[in-house]
Amino acid sequence: MARYIASPFPPASPKRGETAFLRRLSAVLLMALILTVMPFESRPSGPDVSFSSDTLVRGDLILLRVRGEASDNIQVVWMEKEIPLVHNSNGCLWHGFLAADLNQKPGVYPVAVRVPSRGLERYFKLRVNDRDYGVRKIRLPRAKVELDEASLQRVKKEAQTVNSLWDADCRPPEWKGSFRIPVDNKIVGPFGQKSIINKKKRSPHTGVDIRGKTGSLVRAANSGTVVLVADHFFTGKSVYMDHGGCIFNMYFHLDSIQVEEGDFIEKGQILGRVGATGRATGPHLHWGVRVNGARVNPLTLIELSRELDP
Ligand SMILES: [Zn+2]
Known part of the structure; x- marks a missing residue:
């Protein structure tokens, strides 16, 4: 129970004029305080x-x-x-x-x-x-890192195909509510890490690697349209989905693919199976996300989009 201690001093009783003045003064001070603290928003x-x-x-x-x-x-x-x-x-x-x-x-x-x-x-x-995302060190077969002329030409062509996706105009949003993780398993390769491959600096990790056995099901993170199905040098068997509203999802190193370019896919629908195709150290799903052209952490997209669920 709260205890109240009576003040040993009687309360000061200001005269009438003084009271009115003090009230006006405190009202002015209060308003000034509200305007100062009130956020711009x-x-x-x-x-x-x-x-x-x-x-x-x-x-x-x-x-x-x-x-x-x-x-x-x-x-x-x-x-x-x-x-x-x-x-x-x-x-x-x-x-x-x-x-x-x-x-x-x-x-x-x-x-x-x-x-x-x-x-x-x-x-x-x-x-x-800025953020320090840390470093990952990977060892890979030499032919997958130091590319011969034919592989270099192949990689260049594949990069052009992929980059043409980002140049296209934004389509109306086809995604709805929260994004979900495509394979329900642990993250074994975090987003953003600098990559040291065979002791040399390479491009940072632009997605998350999710643990999975060869053959584990990969499901669409949200509804959208399959815009590219490919088998590329680095990313292996790959599915690119355009969710509209300038949001793209990428699924790499698949063992097999069950969708075709132009297919409209609902959230949770099977895209293919986990594999280790392309340049991969073992079976896993690399999941990447682009929002308005920016390469961002897919896990943040999951977290923030939860607010949009009914
Ligand atoms: Zn990866």
């Missing part, structure tokens, strides 16, 4: 916008929310690109992802949010920080 001068975080690291994502009706035409610009948004009819919210590529230079980047139909616009600044 909550002032009612523009669209109602919030972010899952006010900073991110390279290779990371944040979720943006804008309050608005389905009929509102909301424009968000980040890193000089228009960000696709999806509408959640229950909450009257628009959602979108702001992504920073794994190689994004640390710094402060502006976000513009506009609702032209209501003449509203607001600007924000988000900081992208």
Whole structure:
């Protein structure tokens, strides 16, 4: 039980004029305090916008929310690109992802949010920080690392095929709700690590490696369209899915593939089976994600997209 100790001093009783003055003074001070502490985001001068975080690291994502009706035409610009948004009819919210590529230079980047139909616009600044993702050391057969002329030509051609996917225009979103892990198993190769292959520096790890036996089922992380099925030098048997809204998922080193280019795939539908094709140290699934062209951690996409489940 709380105990109250009576003050040994009687309360000071100010005169009438003094009381009124003190009230006015405290009201003014309170208002000044509210205006100082109130975050810029909550002032009612523009669209109602919030972010899952006010900073991110390279290779990371944040979720943006804008309050608005389905009929509102909301424009968000980040890193000089228009960000696709999806509408959640229950909450009257628009959602979108702001992504920073794994190689994004640390710094402060502006976000513009506009609702032209209501003449509203607001600007924000988000900081992208550096992160030390650590290092992985791999040993591979020499022919898979120091490429002969024919392999070099092959790799170059394959890179062109893949890069043409990123150059295409954003399609309307086909993904819905949360993304799921394609193989329900442990992460054995984290995102972002620098790679030292046969004692030489190579490109960083742009996805996550998920443990799996040869033949384990690989399921689509979300609904979307298969845009490329290939058997490439580095990535082996590969499936590229375009989920619309500028979100792509990649599934590498598959043993077999069960889908074809142009197929519309529902979330959880089987794409193929885990394998060790291409340049792999053993059977596993390499899962990569691109959001608005940026290579980001797939696990962050899972985490943030949970908010979009009904
Ligand atoms: Zn990998």
